[in-house]
Amino acid sequence: MLQAILLDRDGVINRERADYVKCWDEMEILPGALAALRRLARLPIPICVVTNQSAIGRKIISAQTVDALHRRLAALAAAQGGRIDAFFVCPHHPDAGCDCRKPKPGLLLQAAQRFSLDLSRCILVGDSFTDYAAAAAVHCPAILVQTGRQGSDLRRQLQGSPAIPLVSDLNAAAEKIRLRYDRTQQTV
Ligand SMILES: [Zn+2]
Numbered sequence: 001m002l003q004a005i006l007l008d009r010d011g012v013i014n015r016e017r018a019d020y021v022k023c024w025d026e027m028e029i030l031p032g033a034l035a036a037l038r039r040l041a042r043l044p045i046p047i048c049v050v051t052n053q054s055a056i057g058r059k060i061i062s063a064q065t066v067d068a069l070h071r072r073l074a075a076l077a078a079a080q081g082g083r084i085d086a087f088f089v090c091p092h093h094p095d096a097g098c099d100c101r102k103p104k105p106g107l108l109l110q111a112a113q114r115f116s117l118d119l120s121r122c123i124l125v126g127d128s129f130t131d132y133a134a135a136a137a138v139h140c141p142a143i144l145v146q147t148g149r150q151g152s153d154l155r156r157q158l159q160g161s162p163a164i165p166l167v168s169d170l171n172a173a174a175e176k177i178r179l180r181y182d183r184t185q186q187t188v
Contacts (some may be wrong), residue, residue: 002114002181004122006108007084009051011039011127011148013169015175018149020055022065024072030147033063036170037082043181046085046115047129050107050124050134058095065089086114102126103133108140123180125173129157132164143173 010016015028042046049070055061066089074084088107090100100106112119119140126132127148135142143165146152160165167173 001175001184002043002045002123003117004046004048004111005043005109005177006048006050006122006124007170008102008124008126008128009049010132012125012145013049015147016127016149018146020053020060021069021132022055022061027069027073029076030169032169032171034077034080034082036174037077037084039171039174041077041081041083043178045181046111046117047083048111048115048146049084049087050102050111051087052130054092054094054101056089056091057096062181063089063091067164086111088114098106103137104131105134105140106138108134108138112138121184123153123177125170125177127154129154129161132161134168143167143176144168145173 013033015030019025021027053066056063056066070087077084088110090107092098092101108119119138122140124131124135124140124142126142127145132142132144143168144154146154147169155166158166
């Protein structure tokens, strides 16, 4: 049975910016993302965001500001019938050598601890091979979307890995997740 949905943020829910999302005005929600969150919210399992925010470690934005952005994002999702139950953030600089910056699986492990999850029974939606690698490290299935910075170029990058499910956007991922949820419900 599917236990939780783990979502990358930038490139999955909102448009990724090379200069980082630093304020609410820069939080450009991707088309269909709120509708996708609404569809996912119908499943009675936690929805968590797992996101690298090295802008904190780079002193470009404070952790408090990121928290405030996330509270606002969760409120926006809720106002549209969706749900984000928790945010797990890596605030570290890439050079810090932490255990949580994806492709390390630390954020997934944090979510697993908080919600008592078997990660092999969860699913992660990301927009990069880095997300896939973080999930694979803890045997968590993953779906990649093409709304990130790499866009449709991701398909070419993944040509050596045809087993990685690749869909257009979060809405398409939500449909796959719903089917997987229904299927796993039947097999318990
Ligand atoms: Zn970290």
